[in-house]
Amino acid sequence: MNEPADQNIPAVELIDVSKTYEGTPPVKALSNISMSVSKGELIGIIGASGSGKSTLLHVIGTLTRPTGGSVFINGVETSGLTDQELSGIRSRYVGFIFQDFFLLPGFTAQENVENGLLYTNFPAADRNERAREILDRVGLSHRVNHLPNEMSGGEQQRVAVARALVHKPAFVLADEPTGNLDSKNTEGVLDLLIGLNSDGTTVILITHDQDVAEKCSRRVSFKDGKIDDSLSG
Amino acid sequence: MFKSSRPKANLPTSHLTLIDILKVSVSGLRTRKLRSALSALGITIGIAAVVGVLGLSASGNADLIRELDSLGTNLLTVEAGQGFRTEEATLPDGAAGMVLRITPVYEVSTVTRISGQVFRNDLIQDGKTKGITIFASDLNLLRSQRGSMKSGEFLNSMNSAYPVVVLGSVAAERLGIKNVADLKLLWIGEEWFSIVGIMNPLPLAADLDRAAIIGYGAAQEYFGHDGEVDTIYVRAYPEYVEDVRSVMAATVNPENPEEVQVSRASDVLEARAVANSTFTNLFMGLGAVALLVGGIGIANVMVIAVIERRGEIGLRRAIGATKFHIGIQFITESLILACIGGIMGIIVGMIVTTIYANTQGWYIVIPQSAIYIGIGSSILIGSVAGFYPAMRAANMSPTEALRSS
Numbered sequence: 001m002n003e004p005a006d007q008n009i010p011a012v013e014l015i016d017v018s019k020t021y022e023g024t025p026p027v028k029a030l031s032n033i034s035m036s037v038s039k040g041e042l043i044g045i046i047g048a049s050g051s052g053k054s055t056l057l058h059v060i061g062t063l064t065r066p067t068g069g070s071v072f073i074n075g076v077e078t079s080g081l082t083d084q085e086l087s088g089i090r091s092r093y094v095g096f097i098f099q100d101f102f103l104l105p106g107f108t109a110q111e112n113v114e115n116g117l118l119y120t121n122f123p124a125a126d127r128n129e130r131a132r133e134i135l136d137r138v139g140l141s142h143r144v145n146h147l148p149n150e151m152s153g154g155e156q157q158r159v160a161v162a163r164a165l166v167h168k169p170a171f172v173l174a175d176e177p178t179g180n181l182d183s184k185n186t187e188g189v190l191d192l193l194i195g196l197n198s199d200g201t202t203v204i205l206i207t208h209d210q211d212v213a214e215k216c217s218r219r220v221s222f223k224d225g226k227i228d229d230s231l232s233g
Numbered sequence: 234m235f236k237s238s239r240p241k242a243n244l245p246t247s248h249l250t251l252i253d254i255l256k257v258s259v260s261g262l263r264t265r266k267l268r269s270a271l272s273a274l275g276i277t278i279g280i281a282a283v284v285g286v287l288g289l290s291a292s293g294n295a296d297l298i299r300e301l302d303s304l305g306t307n308l309l310t311v312e313a314g315q316g317f318r319t320e321e322a323t324l325p326d327g328a329a330g331m332v333l334r335i336t337p338v339y340e341v342s343t344v345t346r347i348s349g350q351v352f353r354n355d356l357i358q359d360g361k362t363k364g365i366t367i368f369a370s371d372l373n374l375l376r377s378q379r380g381s382m383k384s385g386e387f388l389n390s391m392n393s394a395y396p397v398v399v400l401g402s403v404a405a406e407r408l409g410i411k412n413v414a415d416l417k418l419l420w421i422g423e424e425w426f427s428i429v430g431i432m433n434p435l436p437l438a439a440d441l442d443r444a445a446i447i448g449y450g451a452a453q454e455y456f457g458h459d460g461e462v463d464t465i466y467v468r469a470y471p472e473y474v475e476d477v478r479s480v481m482a483a484t485v486n487p488e489n490p491e492e493v494q495v496s497r498a499s500d501v502l503e504a505r506a507v508a509n510s511t512f513t514n515l516f517m518g519l520g521a522v523a524l525l526v527g528g529i530g531i532a533n534v535m536v537i538a539v540i541e542r543r544g545e546i547g548l549r550r551a552i553g554a555t556k557f558h559i560g561i562q563f564i565t566e567s568l569i570l571a572c573i574g575g576i577m578g579i580i581v582g583m584i585v586t587t588i589y590a591n592t593q594g595w596y597i598v599i600p601q602s603a604i605y606i607g608i609g610s611s612i613l614i615g616s617v618a619g620f621y622p623a624m625r626a627a628n629m630s631p632t633e634a635l636r637s638s
Contacts, residue, residue, distance in 0.1 A: 102547070115549075
């Protein structure tokens with residue numbers, strides 16, 4: 001879905017992005033962040049809770065608008081876009097992976113993956129096959145017709161990874177993807193993400209876990225809503 | 234930089250086809266079957282009440298109209314009424330003959346009340362009469378009332394001068410007689426009368442249902458009746474009924490026309506139809522209340538669903554759903570609930586109407602309007618009940634919805 005010509009465009013580019021939450025006193029969650037994620041990168045965004053990394057996730061995922069600065073998603077400047085246009089951006093360029101998986105109960109693994117194509121104008125007749133392909137790629141071809149509550153946490157997160165990949169996004173945004181997993185499953189899901197990255201998928205991994213971050217080719221460390229250059233690299 | 238100058242037309246857009254909307258909404262309900270079914274039940278009851286009431290009132294009125302058609306609306310009842318004189322008013326001698334001379338009148342029959350008591354046998358104490366009155370009648374009474382016999386025969390020229398009696402339907406029931414073969418004789422006045430017939434109810438002259446009817450000959454022989462007449466039943470050609478009615482009093486009693494009371498028997502049945510529609514309105518009101526409660530039930534279930542499914546809403550927003558897509562999903566769920574409830578309600582209402590109409594021996598009439606009202610109000614309730622929850626879901630901030638539980 002992303003044309004080859006787009007390969008040189010950064011997957012995400014933030015220029016001087018700030019986010020302040022209204023209130024008394026106002027909370028400045030992000031101040032003047034500038035960073036860029038190239039296609040094919042596996043970047044770790046590290047920070048303790050309250051460091052602003054969740055806000056960053058929502059800003060990069062276009063789920064919330066920054067109060068200042070510009071966010072480019074796959075080369076598209078997102079400020080001034082309507083809710084509908086931002087939804088379109090998410091449907092095509094962003095793949096979300098959450099700590100809580102957010103699989104829909106009552107839907108099989110395959111149906112959950114197909115949901116990743118639901119809002120993309122992908123032909124309904126082909127969703128089925130695409131979902132199976134991706135499930136195969138994450139090693140779940142034997143779980144296609146299982147419901148979320150019939151699978152282990154690691155398997156559920158793999159389904160969520162498959163859902164995030166099924167529409168071939170410009171990048172995958174993983175928010176503490178191993179936060180709810182034991183060490184064995186953590187290993188498995190990380191290996192999967194690393195494997196996907198070596199196949200060309202851009203992965204933005206948000207975590208508070210240094211060990212997890214170690215696996216990333218590049219790390220950006222957050223502290224008090226700012227990039228902490230001393231720990232990044 | 235070229236990256237910021239991309240025309241908007243090239244932006245990717247979110248889509249959700251109609252079929253996908255339906256699938257998404259059905260699956261939302263499918264995962265909470267019991268709650269969905271219970272909230273649809275409220276609508277089922279309301280719609281069933283509305284359809285049932287409309288169906289029953291249509292069936293009942295169809296039956297009344299059929300009854301009116303078969304009994305005719307051209308029967309006039311002429312009685313002595315209250316006049317200005319102090320003595321009791323009576324119809325003048327020969328009044329029936331005068332009436333028959335009015336051109337559009339084609340049938341005249343008379344009855345006269347005879348004082349006396351009716352008993353199963355001669356051992357019963359006086360006074361225990363079971364409210365049965367004795368009437369003397371012309372032989373064409375049954376025809377003028379368009380009545381029918383339940384058992385036996387009506388009076389005829391062969392037996393009417395003898396002690397024979399025909400019972401009205403209520404009188405027979407009170408005496409415990411179902412069939413002329415059950416009991417041969419009744420003790421009427423001071424004489425044994427043979428029972429020759431039992432009539433079916435006469436809707437146009439309910440008085441006669443409680444009567445023991447004997448011939449004028451017998452009335453004269455055993456009760457000393459002098460030929461006076463109380464009530465004249467007049468059949469006139471339907472298009473002239475009002476004309477006949479207007480000249481009736483003067484014809485019957487030219488000296489004191491104000492003493493003559495003329496009524497149209499079918500008016501009672503027509504009044505009944507009006508009374509039915511009053512009940513219909515009452516029950517429609519009850520049905521509307523049931524629908525309102527059902528609608529609130531659906532709204533309630535939908536509000537809870539929106540709160541419970543925050544995660545789903547957040548996820549859908551993350552994978553590209555617009556606010557509109559979220560709203561339309563919830564409103565469609567609400568509509569599907571209401572329509573399933575409504576269709577079930579229409580079916581239940583039709584079944585109830587069919588069963589009740591059958592027990593009453595009515596024609597089954599289910600007006601199309603009842604079905605349209607059923608479907609229309611389901612759609613209305615579904616959209617109204619779903620509107621607020623859908624708005625809430627659509628306007629939920631995605632970051633809020635995705636907050637870890």
